[in-house]
Amino acid sequence: PIGERWLAISVASVVGGAGFTFTVMPILAFISAAVVFRGRLIRTREMDKVGTNSTLIVDQLDLLGLRRSFFMRWDWIEPSLLRGVEAIILISIFAYQDLLGIPAFIILFSIFFHHYDNLYRALQGEQKPEWLSALGFFLGGRVLLIGIAALAGWSLTYFAWYFSLLFLGVSSLQWVMTHRVKGSKR
Known part of the structure; x- marks a missing residue:
């Protein structure tokens, strides 16, 4: 959700400035993608072996x-x-x-x-x-x-x-x- 992204950007910029923000945001994006992908893998393994x-x-x-x-x-x-x-x-x-x-x-x-x-x-x-x-x-x-x-x-x-x-x-x-x-x- 966009609210959490704006919060992360705001906090990161206050804590460490622009350089810190541009370092932290890709890391957070990677963590977010990994969590979503992991959930998708778990649900997919539980599905029938047929296409959607x-x-x-x-x-x-x-x-x-x-x-x-x-x-x-x-x-x-x-x-x-x-x-x-x-x-x-x-x-x-x-x-x-x-x-x-x-x-x-x-x-x-x-x-x-x-x-x-x-x-x-x-x-x-x-x-x-x-x-x-x-x-x-x-x-x-x-x-x-x-x-x-x-x-x-x-x-x-x-x-x-x-x-x-x-x-x-x-x-x-x-x-x-x-x-x-x-x-x-x-």
Whole structure:
């Protein structure tokens, strides 16, 4: 909850200043994530060995042609694992090719926003339009395209513009327009 976060930030800043706060907050975030993850593991082990059959998971996957979960009762971790794998691969490519700069940051930010958008659409029972995901090349296509571009020495600036306009601009406009149309039909 946000109240506890503000309390932790306030107390840490009074006790030790900004440096202490920026040291303590990631530690507290890690502890919080570990506690939540531990609870999730305990509950998952007690579940039946079948998938949740939830569209919430499938709508977040962003995989070409795959409309089902493949981890059975562990499917709740699938989207996070896929996001982590994509991030590690892209950051590794950028680091290996010495491309850690503004275009790489914009590409990563745009892709992470896309996943955030997918999550919140799924939580609302919606799915991102297939054409929008296809323009984003799905997870595998994005990694392959950016990897080839980086290894071939192409400028990442064009990809940064493309993904930011698509995922930040077009995706947001599409969502607003869809909800505006839905709102006018009520």
